[in-house]
Amino acid sequence: MLFKLTDEQLMIQSMVREFARKVVAPTAAERDRSKEFPADNLKKMGELGLLGMMVPPEYDGEGADTVSYVLALAEIAGACASTAVVMSVHNSIVCESLLRFGSEDLKKRYLKRLARGRIIGAFALTEPQAGSDPVSQTTTAVRDGDHYVLNGTKRFTTTGRNSGLVIVTAKTDESQRHKGISAFVVEKGLPGFTVGREEDKMGLRASDTTDLIFEDCRVPAKNLLGAEGLGFKIAMTGLDGGRIGIAAQSIGVAQAALDAAVKYAKERDQFGQKIAKFQGLRWMVADMATELEAARQMTLAAAARKDRGEKVSLEASMAKLFASEMVNRLTAKAIQIHGGYGFTKDYPVERYYRDARVFTIYEGTSEIQRVVISNHIFKDKRAV
Numbered sequence: 001m002l003f004k005l006t007d008e009q010l011m012i013q014s015m016v017r018e019f020a021r022k023v024v025a026p027t028a029a030e031r032d033r034s035k036e037f038p039a040d041n042l043k044k045m046g047e048l049g050l051l052g053m054m055v056p057p058e059y060d061g062e063g064a065d066t067v068s069y070v071l072a073l074a075e076i077a078g079a080c081a082s083t084a085v086v087m088s089v090h091n092s093i094v095c096e097s098l099l100r101f102g103s104e105d106l107k108k109r110y111l112k113r114l115a116r117g118r119i120i121g122a123f124a125l126t127e128p129q130a131g132s133d134p135v136s137q138t139t140t141a142v143r144d145g146d147h148y149v150l151n152g153t154k155r156f157t158t159t160g161r162n163s164g165l166v167i168v169t170a171k172t173d174e175s176q177r178h179k180g181i182s183a184f185v186v187e188k189g190l191p192g193f194t195v196g197r198e199e200d201k202m203g204l205r206a207s208d209t210t211d212l213i214f215e216d217c218r219v220p221a222k223n224l225l226g227a228e229g230l231g232f233k234i235a236m237t238g239l240d241g242g243r244i245g246i247a248a249q250s251i252g253v254a255q256a257a258l259d260a261a262v263k264y265a266k267e268r269d270q271f272g273q274k275i276a277k278f279q280g281l282r283w284m285v286a287d288m289a290t291e292l293e294a295a296r297q298m299t300l301a302a303a304a305r306k307d308r309g310e311k312v313s314l315e316a317s318m319a320k321l322f323a324s325e326m327v328n329r330l331t332a333k334a335i336q337i338h339g340g341y342g343f344t345k346d347y348p349v350e351r352y353y354r355d356a357r358v359f360t361i362y363e364g365t366s367e368i369q370r371v372v373i374s375n376h377i378f379k380d381k382r383a384v
């Protein structure tokens with residue numbers, strides 16, 4: 001491996017790998033069938049520090065670096081991608097946004113509970129008519145004394161039902177574009193805040209994806225994150241980290257698919273020999289392993305850059321674009337290597353294929369990543 005990991009990073013990777021294989025993986029196929037939220041796994045992950053990985057110890061987190069987080073998230077994703085997406089949104093977007101933009105009061109009230117895994121966080125930016133273009137959102141937040149009154153509907157919220165707290169964006173000034181959007185920390189159970197319909201998805205079936213409905217929901221003004229008008233910046237900064245998380249998930253699922261394909265190829269006999277002996281198949285595996293390694297290097301490099309405190313929008317988008325497209329190609333090939341069996345639920349590769357499909361869509365489609373990347377290149381005139 002080109003990227004040299006420290007002893008501590010290797011230790012975290014090995015600890016999470018063991019946990020993922022022993023605890024998370026054995027029940028993943030059943031969870032995919034039943035759509036049961038992985039509450040037990042998440043409770044254990046909270047105890048292991050996996051739900052506050054980059055939160056400093058003063059707020060009850062692990063104080064780990066982003067590289068360690070990427071390694072951990074990839075291990076969880078290889079075992080169960082549904083569990084991994086909950087971990088990803090919780091750590092990358094919710095905890096990180098609170099840490100970066102939250103007042104001391106917000107951090108004390110919420111970040112500690114999130115970091116210990118007592119509550120799971122969600123992030124609500126998307127709306128029925130505002131997906132790739134979040135500036136066109138129509139949810140409003142109107143100041144009324146020491147509260148904001150929220151009205152509107154959010155869509156495709158990961159952990160919408162099973163979260164205890166949601167970072168919600170809403171327009172506080174209709175006359176401004178992105179500068180009229182603010183972000184609020186909204187607890188579940190507030191009057192006027194309900195969970196709407198739950199999506200029936202092709203993959204990530206044990207992770208709930210829901211509408212969130214706000215009808216005259218009064219949110220305390222002290223729950224405004226950052227300041228009025230900062231919501232779009234908070235969302236975009238959160239998504240920079242989130243996109244590194246999706247790249248990590250892609251690596252985890254791709255590694256699991258590659259491992260399954262290699263195992264199957266070594267066991268399956270056709271034409272009087274193991275199919276692993278056929279050059280056509282060996283070259284397919286060589287391409288899969290090479291693409292996976294390239295994605296891993298890009299993702300770890302983006303994570304390391306973030307750890308150095310440098311801006312990562314470009315690198316996060318590149319890693320997310322490449323890794324999510326890679327895992328879609330790779331899981332399709334893993335099914336091909338399994339032949340007819342790959343199309344059945346007797347083998348895990350069909351689940352990997354279904355789970356990976358959304359990776360090129362959520363937290364910014366591949367097309368949006370190309371917008372971000374090309375904007376950087378033309379604006380900065382950077383040679384890449």
Ligand code: CAA
Nearest residue numbers: 125132133134135157158178233236237313362363364368
């Ligand atoms: N960090 C900080 N600030 C940023 C930023 C970043 N990464 N990207 C943009 N900004 C700032 C810009 O600097 C600019 O600020 P100023 O006016 O002060 O200079 C402002 O935001 C507007 O920037 P743009 O003009 O580039 O904004 P835009 O409206 O053209 O949109 C976009 C840019 C890249 C298309 C953006 O809208 C985008 O990323 N869209 C995709 C949204 C997305 O990923 N949604 C997924 C939601 S989460 C999800 O999937 C569900 C889940 O739970 C997992």
